[in-house]
Structure formats: C-alpha cells, structure tokens
Amino acid sequence: MSDKKLGRNQKDTNDDMIHLVDNLNRDDDVKYNRRAFLKSAVGASVALGVATLPISIKAMLNNGQEDSAKVEIAKLSDVKRGNAINFNYPTAEEPAILVHTKDGELKAYNNKCTHLQCPVFYESEQDVLLCPCHKGYFDVKSGHPIAGPPQRELPLIEVKVINDTVYAVGRKIRHG
Structure with missing residues (x-):
C-alpha cells in the first residue's frame, strides 16, 4: 500500500463503481431537494383552493336552494x-x-x-x-x-x- 493520505470519501482504487458520486452536480442537488418539492406541493394546493373558492362561496350563499321560477x-x-x-x-x-x-x-x-x-x-x-x-x-x-x-x-x-x-x-x- 502507498503512504499517501486520501481525501474524504475517497478509496484507494481506480474502479469506476466507486466513483459514482463524482458525477453529481451540486446545483441539481440543491434544485431538486425535499424543500423545493414541498414548496411546489403547497403552491399547487393553494392554487387549487383559490380556484374553487368562488364555487364554495356560491354554495354557502345558496344554502341548498337553487334559483327558482314559477x-x-x-x-x-x-x-x-x-x-x-x-x-x-x-x-x-x-x-x-x-x-x-x-x-x-x-x-x-x-x-x-x-x-x-x-x-x-x-x-x-x-x-x-x-x-x-x-x-x-x-x-x-x-x-x-x-x-x-x-x-x-x-x-x-x-x-x-x-x-x-x-x-x-x-x-x-x-x-x-
């Protein structure tokens, strides 16, 4: 074995399977994390809630009755x-x-x-x-x-x- 000091998370080998994490991009890791997913999910939920608000208000004001005509x-x-x-x-x-x-x-x-x-x-x-x-x-x-x-x-x-x-x-x- 050699006496050279290895950096963190490095192995003393040239095997390609060991270096799988080297192709990860830090920008992608930050962009597609759990926090970004939750922000998107909450945003979509709020958008759907706001979109159905007029229908809900009409239903509450109607009180179970529809427009009537004789x-x-x-x-x-x-x-x-x-x-x-x-x-x-x-x-x-x-x-x-x-x-x-x-x-x-x-x-x-x-x-x-x-x-x-x-x-x-x-x-x-x-x-x-x-x-x-x-x-x-x-x-x-x-x-x-x-x-x-x-x-x-x-x-x-x-x-x-x-x-x-x-x-x-x-x-x-x-x-x-």
Missing part, C-alpha cells in the same frame, strides 16, 4: 288522488314528477334516481316512488330512500296551488 305544472282537477304526472323543472331538460298522494298531498321531486339517474315512477298500490333499474324505493312523503341501492334522497320541488293550478316554485337539493 312554472305551471297542471290543473289540480286533472291530477286525481293516487296518480302522478311528469313535467320538466326547472329547465325543459330536467324531468320531474308530481304525485297526488292518497292522503291528498301534492309532492314533487326530480324524476331521476339518485343512484344511477334512472327514471322514477309512482307506485300507487304501495304509495312509494320506484326506480325499476335496481329496485330502489323512495318514500313518497319525504323523498328519502327506503330500500335498494339509492343512498341519497330525491331533490324536492316545492309546489303551490293557485286557483286550481299547480305551480312549481322552487327546488331544494337536500343532503342528509
């Missing part, structure tokens, strides 16, 4: 007890159902099952709303699911009767 559904005398009719509310593309229950109440809901958006029908014998796709059942009085795969209640459409005419006057999307 739309005529039908004449009350045309909807007999134990029957239902379909209509569109709040736009022409959104189907809804009006049910005149056996008890004489008027209930209206969006006509899309909350499970997979299949149409919902009124079953007068059992006094329930039925989704035939996966046998989902909803309580006609509250719109809450009572059997099958649906986990969320149907969006409620508020109705008002003025001079024997039934109007849809608002929609309430409930969660819970």
Whole structure:
C-alpha cells in the first residue's frame, strides 16, 4: 500500500463503481431537494383552493336552494288522488314528477334516481316512488330512500296551488 493520505470519501482504487458520486452536480442537488418539492406541493394546493373558492362561496350563499321560477305544472282537477304526472323543472331538460298522494298531498321531486339517474315512477298500490333499474324505493312523503341501492334522497320541488293550478316554485337539493 502507498503512504499517501486520501481525501474524504475517497478509496484507494481506480474502479469506476466507486466513483459514482463524482458525477453529481451540486446545483441539481440543491434544485431538486425535499424543500423545493414541498414548496411546489403547497403552491399547487393553494392554487387549487383559490380556484374553487368562488364555487364554495356560491354554495354557502345558496344554502341548498337553487334559483327558482314559477312554472305551471297542471290543473289540480286533472291530477286525481293516487296518480302522478311528469313535467320538466326547472329547465325543459330536467324531468320531474308530481304525485297526488292518497292522503291528498301534492309532492314533487326530480324524476331521476339518485343512484344511477334512472327514471322514477309512482307506485300507487304501495304509495312509494320506484326506480325499476335496481329496485330502489323512495318514500313518497319525504323523498328519502327506503330500500335498494339509492343512498341519497330525491331533490324536492316545492309546489303551490293557485286557483286550481299547480305551480312549481322552487327546488331544494337536500343532503342528509
């Protein structure tokens, strides 16, 4: 062996496998470190949070209600007890159902099952709303699911009767 003194992290060999760290650039090491990664991650999180802020504010101010407009559904005398009719509310593309229950109440809901958006029908014998796709059942009085795969209640459409005419006057999307 030689008597020459070796520097730190140096071996007394010419083997290329030992000198793998010699090709590292100090600038790259500083640029791609943990601190730089965390700064980028925090910056991206803040950017996403700020981007969704207007949507969150609108949802809080809306308080679960959507914009409403008074739309005529039908004449009350045309909807007999134990029957239902379909209509569109709040736009022409959104189907809804009006049910005149056996008890004489008027209930209206969006006509899309909350499970997979299949149409919902009124079953007068059992006094329930039925989704035939996966046998989902909803309580006609509250719109809450009572059997099958649906986990969320149907969006409620508020109705008002003025001079024997039934109007849809608002929609309430409930969660819970």
